[in-house]
Amino acid sequence: MFICKKRKLQTTTILIINLMIACVLLLTGCGVDKTSVQATEPTKLIVSAAASLQDVMAEVKLAFQSKHKDIDVQINYGSSGALQKQIEQGSPVDVFISAGTKPMNALVKAGLVEEKMKKALLYNDLVVIVPSSSTAAWSSLDMLKQPEISRIAIGAPESVPAGMYAEQTLKSAGLWDVLNNKYVYTKDVRQVLSYVSTGNAEAGFVYRTDALTTNKAVIAYPVKSDQHEPIIYPIAIIKNSKNATAAQKWFDYMNGAETQHLFKSQGFRTATSSQ
16 A cells, blocks of 8 residues: 555656746746747837827838838927927937927937938928917908917927017017017917917917818918918937838838828928928
8 A cells, every 4th residue: 555655656757847947947938939929010100290290100110011011100390490409308209200300400410310311301381370269360460469369389499490480470560579578388289289279379380281181270371481481390310220221211201102102191391392
């Protein structure tokens, strides 16, 4: 009886040892499979883009990723000046699309973008918008002096290109200082659109493409192009991008005929149709 029990114990021990060996082999195999899976994960491409591009870029991203399933595009929107600062502070950005040349030129000067790696992508126009309920007929910017307009939404000129263009426009018209007590400064151009659309401002300066995205605000006055610097959207690959190949594919796609057509359908002027 004792010998029988001893044999059973030995048999059980052998089974346990074999089971442990099998588990080790299985885990080792899983490790190999995991490495294989990781190797096929899509490349993460980080794009920083001006807030005024938010609607059109959502469509562009979908179209791009349908052709490049191996690239996962993540877009960070904000004011061009704020995005510039983030890049200067080391944020891991691969491609930058600014709503003005000033933020991009600052990155070139800082050595974060090579001059040869930037290109004019789009052009836009500045307009004054008012709530859609407004019935006033505008013939000039002097309408901003009306007592009915107590709040004028403008992007902060030091960080929001649309705000800088608005400041240039109002100075050109001799109205900047006159209207000083009416300005409501915003973090980006989309906040201007929100303020006017919700009635928190009676007027605001945005790009024409922003105005076309809502029915809660209307264009009251198209600003003359000679009253401010040209509104240019440059695109560039960041010099220290860790995903240069994927960044180049995105850069080329942005400048391709298919994407340029999409931009034009959203109200932008492209490099080939800017004049």
